[in-house]
Amino acid sequence: MASSPLAPSWLRVPEDVNALSASVWSANASRSTTGELMVAGLSAPELAARFGTPVYVVDEADARGRAADTLAAFQREFAAVGSSATVYYAGKAFLCTEVARWVAEAGLNIDVCSGGELAVALAAGVDAARLGLHGNNKSLAEIDRAVAAGIGAIVIDSLQEIPRVAAAATRHGRRQGVRLRVNSGVHAHTHEFLATAHEDQKFGLPLEHAAEAVATIRGFDSLDFYGLHCHIGSQIFGSDGFAESAARLLAVHRDLLPGGPVPELNLGGGFGIAYTSADDPTPMDELAREIARIVASECARLDIAVPRVAFEPGRAVIGPSTFTLYEVGTTKDVEVQTDAGGSAVRRYVSVDGGMSDNARTALYGADYSVRLAGRSSDAEPALIRLAGKHCESGDIVVTDDYLPADVAPGDLVAVPATGAYCWSLASNYNYLGRPPVVAVRDGVARVIVRGETESDLLARDAGLDAR
Template sequence: MTHMHVAGSIHADVSAPGPQWLTEPKDINALNPSLWSCSVARDASGRLTVGGVDVVSALEREGSPLYLFDEEDFRRRAREFRTAFGGWKVFYAGKAMLTRTIARLVMEEGLHLDVCSGGELQVALTGGMDPTRIGMHGNNKTTDELELALSNNVGCIIVDSLDEIARIEQLCRAHGYRARVMVRVTPGVEAHTHEYIATAHEDQKFGFSIANGQAMVAMVRCHYSPSMQLLGVHSHIGSQIFDTGGFEVAALRTMKLMSQFTDATGVHLPELDLGGGFGVAYTSADSPASPDDLATGLRDIVEHEARAHGMAVPAMSIEPGRAIVGPTTMAVYTVGTVKTVDLDGGGQRVYVSVDGGMSDNIRPALYAAEYSAVLANRCSNETGVLCRVVGKHCEGGDILVRDVFLPSDIAPGDLIAVPTMGAYSREMASNYNHALRPAVVRVHEGQLSPMIRRETMDDLFRLDVGR
């Protein structure tokens, strides 16, 4: 088993039949349980079901394309992280997918929540999230966003620049606030992931560098500021990471920094946040670690580093987002056209076009993210054929699933389901080509209820004020 990361070959050799890891399944109708939420199955007619609701009925009621969110699966994954990391703060990373319903579920399941914009903070607050359990991220927080966070008494602001520290101090002096802060540092870790979602190497926009001394300057500045309470250090090495190796280096460097701070000031910082970025399975080649395995590995790393520096183990935090919400949600599309094309070298590829595309999942076009797909409205007795599932947008790179085996009788009107669509799909959706963003519908105990309604042209026209 190999680890597939989002760093794929964008300019693939079109004569190749497909990636080496992809093999034709023995049963074209089978579902790989590692890719789907816990309640997904096929009913007696071959239709895909989630939470007891079949996808054909869901699309007849809610329209196509559609995101289907499995509430019980979200709750189960949240509990697994909370239990595995008992004694740690588990922050759900709201940037992966955040609605007021999700904020409520996070609160009910006893997690904390991290947000990285004023908009996300407002969604969290109106969804009923306890502000003292919210961490506020962002590399360029505006004065208005900081005011919103401070006036609502958020649990912690993760500071990212000296300019931001100055803004916080100004607001605190003006309104009598005292900010609880952590300093985000860049530990110089090259996480094994795509360049765009690796966030702890030196040449990028986030945090203060440990290597050049900026991190210590920021920590001392916050510690001696009468407007701030410095809680500790924050680090985040990237996303879609399958092992704890990168976290080991990050813990080594951040805890050494905390020890040096203690030597310089005589103050022991109580908290360390190692961030998130834990990977999920998008294809059969992915083998993510379980929450229990992650917890065991990270605990061992932190305890080892604490002993090495002769310091108490700090209060720890992690920030899983994709690992909780990713597998909870599938996207369902309707096939519009099926086209077979000849490739150089004598091969063929079947292009299956659906009624969505890069407007509802930009990740394959942005960094060649790999996905899977199955025929969702029926079973088939035909053999599999190598397909490429594409969208309806006016872009050659409008690809949803680069390589997948689907039944050779795939036809217009069929439904295709794509698993593991909970993270960064609806959140990064756009109106490219004036596409209307799909609805997000919650499935719970056999019932459907909208979380985000489908957009209409009236929604777009309300923003278009020209004549």
């Protein structure tokens, strides 16, 4: 079958419109002999009947496995070059007490970037010494609470933060470990990166100001300088951007050594995943090997010891583990003019969620995939656009993909790779309650974040109290 003239150039007509690409779906997702989408022994129709739709469905074993495998890869590769590696799970991707426990049990630390995320990690029972606090505008209360709890490290993001953290550490009788976030001038996204002299962004300090900031940090007895920190982007494929950034950071790292110890280098996260079959992210084992080789080679050139290295993946751990399950409400064929002067039909398939449970498509133009979940079909593939139910023309979940032409109201559809930044960015737009999050493992499903009801939403409305 020829592709639709409305389809983007990267999207191919699937040979089997029911097939689940292993690169996009979690390890325990499959189709049953009757065509239903299965995850860890439970079918999509079972999950929809029990928990309703929309619902985020997490393959727990997959998430735990990715966390453990990521840590093992970086520890193995940096041990091979005479160093060690610490991996922080970036909680901003998706954090609840259960996920915090999963990653902690896998041996990861956790990176939090607000008082709320800190509260979740502490409520989960994670040792505060295994937490790091990020943020470009941490409140005095957030800093104080983190220091009082015994947080392992605070990432200094501005010169003003240095005396604030120092004062909190003095107040609580602690010597607080800190990192300094700097901008390396390297911008990376998927397989491309751009190296510039300066960055125009709210995070961190220019690299040329690092020495001044570190001198200020070292001037406070209550602070312990761990090293430089840098984050070069998100959804990164390949190691080229990390190579350039590491080279720039290590040159400054070397210059800081005469003034005192610099035990660590934090290269951030941003490792990419597959959202569509066209995506080809670098396997974590390969990425860890390449980054370790790059860091070791640069340290040898600079004649310095390889420091302890830290990383902060989030999306790569939780993203592929989850799919969002929806029910189709309506379908609509729209005739669209093509660039060639003709016309073609785009089918809008509207579901019972949308930008309130996945804002990334509207915010970033992110691409996703979709498959029938309640059955398989022998119908020809048809180009569709999966739309939400919100009162916004930009309320799109999947901009372009193929579904069987007989997709109809009442069908269940699933969008994979929604573990990262979907629940975290979810809203109550149009007064929709945020969906529940359900973990599935070995044939057992349980709610790990309860969905919101209309009663929950109304409970915050103070106008009802006034009446």
